[in-house]
Every structure is written in C-alpha cells, then in structure tokens.
Amino acid sequence: MTSWRKAVSPLLLLVLLFAITVGVASAQVTSSSPGGETPGSDVAQAEGEEGERGSINFLTPDEPFAEELAPGEGAILFAFDGTQGDIVTVTATQTSEGFDPFMVLMGPAGQVIAYDDDSGEEIFSSAIKDVTLPINGSYVVLVSDFSSVDRPPSEDGLKGTRTFEVMVTGNKAPIGDPNYSEDSVILFHGNIEVGGVTDGYSSPEEPVYYYFLSATQGDVIDIQIDEADFDTLMILFDRAGVRTHINDDDSERGGLESAIRGVEISETGSYLLFVTAYRFYTAADADTSFTGGTFTLSVSQASK
Template sequence: MQRLYTTLVFLTLLISAGVVSGQDEPVFTNLSNGDTITDQFERTVSAKLYSFDASAGDVVTISMTQASEELDPYLVLLGSAGEVLTTDDDSGEVLYSASIQNFEIPADGDYLILATTFEAIRGVFETLRNPLSYELSLNGITTPVDGDIETVTLSATALEPGANLRLTIEQEEPIYFLQFSGFAGQSVTIDMQSEDFDTLLYLFGPDGSRISSNDDNEDSTNSRIEGFELPEDGVYLIFATSYDFTFAVEQDWTGGGEFLLTMQ
C-alpha cells in the first residue's frame, strides 16, 4: 500500500553516492558489482549506510565479515522508499559474520545496505572503546539501462525546524525517511511519539554514518534525540521506524501505525 502524502511537502531526494556534488547532498559510499571494501565503526558510530544501483532479477549476495573479534555483523537490505527487503545476522562463512545470499532484486532502482552490529541494530548507543573493522562485499548486480551509479534516489520528506508531522509506517515500508539541511554546531532535537508501536529513531550524517539513535526516552516507548550537536554542514537523514522493523519481512508483523514527529 502506498503512503498518502496529504499534508506533507514531499520531496524526491537525490543523494550523491560516492562523489561530492555540492553542499546540499549527503555523500554515501556507492558499491559496484564485485566490490569489496574495508571500513570500521569507531567511537559513537556503530552503523553505516551504503548504496548501489541494481536491475530487476539480479541475484545479489552481500557479505559483511568482521576483522575485529568483538564485532558481530548484522546486515539489512533496504529499498529506496523504506522497504525492509531482507536481513541477516550469522549466515556468513566465518563464525558470526553476516551474508545476504542469492536475494533477487524486485525492480530496477536504488538500494541501501545498512551495515551494523547485532547489539546496535535496536539503537543501542554506546561509545566504542576500540575501532571495529570489517569487510563488506557486493556481487551479482547489473546497472539498469537508464541507471545512474553516481546518485541514489530516495523517497524522503523534507524537515524544517519547528516541523510537526503526523505520519504512518506500514509493513510494506516500515522505515520513514526524512531529511534536513544542517550546519556544524547546530543543536537539534527530534521527537517521535506513537500510541500504536514502540518507536525507534536513527540519525545519519551526510556521509551515511549513524551518528545518533534512541529507542526508549525516559522509560517510555517513544524516542527522542535531544540537543544533538551536528558535526558538519550538509544534509542529514532520519530513519523514523519501529523497534522491531527488521521483522517487517515476516507476515505476522504488527509493528506499524501512526506517529507524531517533531524537530526543533
């Protein structure tokens, strides 16, 4: 079911993937077929977004293998409108490594990989004592005829300071994408409240690193990122979702509903 954007300013957000094309676009790492990259989580970053362009019918394999013994990898494959397509925890060749194997891409377009840890997928936000290194690989994709490997197009709603939006997430699209332009040193507070489900907020920086998150604010099931100081100028991406969003691929998932989102 498609969302109804009745009172919202709806925006198709072009996010630069792997190239810097101006101050109004975040920069994600874009993966091509056969790529294997080395990256790491450090300090307050325990999740990162990567992008790729694929064609309908491509059979893809995405693997995340830890180089640090303390790291338990977790992978989520997302569609460009907030669809959770599949996830994996421990299916890799190395013990505790993650691997999404032989997944058939449903349509031409842009996709996101959320690379994180088993502990951090629910928004656990702790400062890492040591960097956690990993390898991420992607195989099986072909670029659509009219595809653009330098950009990824997301369906996102634009936010401005003072925003007060009533929104809905559903099983087909359990993550609501929102974005805003910010500047270094700016303090932002983001609130997500719902009577229907246990909320979860992620905040990603312009490079795709998750820089803040919150699950239960003050022992409630609502979420709040309070007084967060933005580290740089650029466009920031918010995931507004349910605590159990990774289970939306299951038929009996009931984690969606209406919510109120505000930003100051």
C-alpha cells in the same frame, strides 16, 4: 503540518550524487526531482554550496569495500543500484577480532528486504544470500552488530575500532528506467527542517520512513515523535552515513515515542533520519508480526 507519502510522490526523492574521493566511491547527498527541477526552496538550498553536501559509501558490484566503525559508532550505511529481478548476495565480513556484523538490506522506499547475523562463510560474518530485488532503484545496506542494530553500542563497541568488508554481487544498474541516473542513487523520502512538523507512517511493506533533515551549523536541536500508535525507533546519521544517534523510548516522557535530544549540528547541510519501529528488521520475516502505524515528527531548537 506537511505530509509526504514515499511510495506515491515521485517528486520527493533523496538523490545521492556519486563522488570519487581519495579513490573511494561515495555518494553525495543532495535533492532533486527525476527531471532535475527542484520541488521547493529547501531543496534548492541543499543543492547550493558544496559544503552543504554529505556522502555515504557506494558499493560497486563484486568489489569488496573496506570500512570501519570507530569507538562509539554503532552502524554505517552503504548503497547500491539494482534492477527488478536481480538475484543479489550481500556480505559483511569482519577483519578485526570481536566484531559480529549484522546487516539489514532496505529498498528505495524504506522496504526491509532481508537481514542477517551469522550466515557468512566465516564464523560471525553476515550474508544476505540470493535475494530477488522487487523493483528497480537504489538499495541501502545498514551494517551494525547484533547488540547495536536497534540500540546504542555495547560497552565493547564503545571501546574498540571494528574493521570489516562489505560486498554485493548479482546486481546491475536499471538502465532505461526514467528514475535512474548513472550519477545518482535515489531514495523516496520526506523533508523536514528545524521548526518543522510532519506526519508519516511505518508499514509492513515500508517499515522505514526516510527523512532528509536540513539544519545549520551551530544549531542544537531536538528531534521528537510527538504522537504515534506504535513503538517507534529513530536513527540519525551524519553526513558520511555513520549513525550518530538512536532512540527507542524517550525517557523524559516515559512512553513508547522516541526522541533524540540536544543534537549539535557541526556542519550546515542535510542529514538522513530513519523513523521506524523497534526491531524493524523483523518485517522481512515470512511470519512477521510487524504492524507499524502512523506518527507525527517534529524538529525544534533544543530548550536551554
């Protein structure tokens, strides 16, 4: 088994290269070390053809980013750069009726910095206000709704398209930091491919373990927590940063370990996977009881 430690291994980085596509800022998914060298064959493959890359939305300071969740979609990711000590505010404001945005702000190594449901200026809108960024790096914003943040969408979410705007203020790029690139968003992460097994952890300091999952078009895969000493949660995103699958407890085994089964891969490339704990966002609470633990993750071809 292979084990990656997010906080102590600077070579294990998920690099999301900026792209400007149809006037919208996004971040292309590839992988490399800070010096540009590829740490392994998996990474070299991910840096190959353009079709192997994905993209997530990138937030420019003080500029609202209009987005939507289509019927059946429960969450979507955004990213921005920040400098240690920046005091930032992130808002998610609904522009369609019936949507109650819920935001989680996460750090470069899976830290949960803050979360919010209804603190925005408009009723039901979200605002994470005046948060001090702890380190230089790239930050991830997950936008969902209160009923879907750690579970599949509600019946209402399955039916209608929900539109909203996200904006960040107060942040600036950490120019001069050796791990900063004007063209890159960097997250510490682990790698896994079909047939792989790896160990990881979730802790109060780093509740979310980011994985870079490589798969081939036509694969039908199972993603499973084989062992864990806590109540796990897995979240899989497509190559545009939209959540496609989420599981808390595997119904086939009847325990607290998670499994996402029968995932059909429509495009060769790498997909972002979160391994964390149920109600992971509460790790940001001052009086949190979040503990986390260790786990073993495997990815295999789905059994027929």
